[in-house]
Amino acid sequence: MKPLTINLALQGGGAHGAFTWGVLSRLLDEQWLSFEGVSGTSAGAMNAVMLAEGWRKGGRQGAKDQLRDFWHAIAEKGIKMPVPNFIEQSVNKLFMSMFEQFSPYDINVLDINPLKDVLVDLVDFKALQLACPHSLFIAATEVTTGKLELFREQELTVEHVLASACLPNLYKAVEIHNKHYWDGGYSGNPAVYPLIHDCEAEDVLIVLLQPLQRTVLPQKTAQIKDRVNELTFHCAFLREMRGILDVKMSSQRWGLVSGEFEKKIRQMHTHLIENEELMNSLDQFSKYNSSSEFLQCLYDEGVATAEHWLETNSGDLGKRDSCDVVGLFS
Numbered sequence: 001m002k003p004l005t006i007n008l009a010l011q012g013g014g015a016h017g018a019f020t021w022g023v024l025s026r027l028l029d030e031q032w033l034s035f036e037g038v039s040g041t042s043a044g045a046m047n048a049v050m051l052a053e054g055w056r057k058g059g060r061q062g063a064k065d066q067l068r069d070f071w072h073a074i075a076e077k078g079i080k081m082p083v084p085n086f087i088e089q090s091v092n093k094l095f096m097s098m099f100e101q102f103s104p105y106d107i108n109v110l111d112i113n114p115l116k117d118v119l120v121d122l123v124d125f126k127a128l129q130l131a132c133p134h135s136l137f138i139a140a141t142e143v144t145t146g147k148l149e150l151f152r153e154q155e156l157t158v159e160h161v162l163a164s165a166c167l168p169n170l171y172k173a174v175e176i177h178n179k180h181y182w183d184g185g186y187s188g189n190p191a192v193y194p195l196i197h198d199c200e201a202e203d204v205l206i207v208l209l210q211p212l213q214r215t216v217l218p219q220k221t222a223q224i225k226d227r228v229n230e231l232t233f234h235c236a237f238l239r240e241m242r243g244i245l246d247v248k249m250s251s252q253r254w255g256l257v258s259g260e261f262e263k264k265i266r267q268m269h270t271h272l273i274e275n276e277e278l279m280n281s282l283d284q285f286s287k288y289n290s291s292s293e294f295l296q297c298l299y300d301e302g303v304a305t306a307e308h309w310l311e312t313n314s315g316d317l318g319k320r321d322s323c324d325v326v327g328l329f330s
Contacts, residue, residue, distance in 0.1 A: 022303040035134050047070075049128075073118045136153040149181065160176065
């Protein structure tokens with residue numbers, strides 16, 4: 001294959017981010033494929049930072065090792081209760097429901113976040129700021145305005161990455177320069193426009209952790225609640241893709257391009273890697289499942305999904321969209 005540089009947009013989704021770990025690991029095996037910009041939100045931000053830090057330290061293999069070490073560390077931090085699976089699931093749901101009734105300012109007074117220790121152990125943020133191999137766009141939501149904030153590689157610290165994954169029912173808002181931030185999923189999951197605006201590569205490969213279409217109508221209270229939460233973290237991405245599509249279709253219809261950004265949108269090639277069947281089979285509580293068995297299963301599915309995508313769509317890279325953008329986002 002002819003060498004090609006693309007951009008990556010990595011969606012958030014808690015433990016489901018191990019699926020993206022598998023996808024990235026498989027893509028890294030392709031020597032002809034490299035990455036210019038990487039946009040990430042929440043778990044996608046974790047994967048983006050690990051990809052960049054690993055590449056900084058040891059190229060492709062370093063990136064694969066870094067991603068593996070991160071997700072293995074997440075599994076080690078997980079609490080494995082010695083009870084049968086069906087009981088464990090009920091206890092986990094009861095535990096998570098407690099966080100919906102109380103504020104983290106009440107029950108997590110010390111603001112303990114096990115992710116912080118993992119990030120500090122694995123990432124040399126000072127070195128990454130000086131020699132990041134990719135352009136990074138780490139999304140967080142500014143609490144008072146609701147606006148999307150994108151943190152760049154030159155400023156990146158552990159606080160910026162934690163801000164991108166700050167679920168307000170679990171952790172206190174992350175304060176950075178007198179501003180407070182929550183999970184980036186509320187405002188961009190993932191943010192696509194910076195990859196068009198600030199990068200030269202014309203191909204954007206989006207790794208989704210939420211299905212674009214649910215196959216079952218939610219009717220039970222828990223199902224409805226799950227779907228509402230999911231839509232909350234999905235609507236910003238859908239709106240952004242619809243906006244990109246509108247610009248693209250208008251320029252094609254009228255043959256007019258009013259500026260450089262519109263020109264780049266018209267030239268953009270969109271690609272999606274997703275496993276709708278897998279993600280439809282998982283409920284919201286599985287996003288908190290950090291057991292090594294579950295994460296490894298998601299990793300394996302990510303590798304297999306990326307393998308299938310490469311077999312069927314790699315020829316579209318650098319040439320055209322490999323997905324039905326109009327059908328998916330119009």
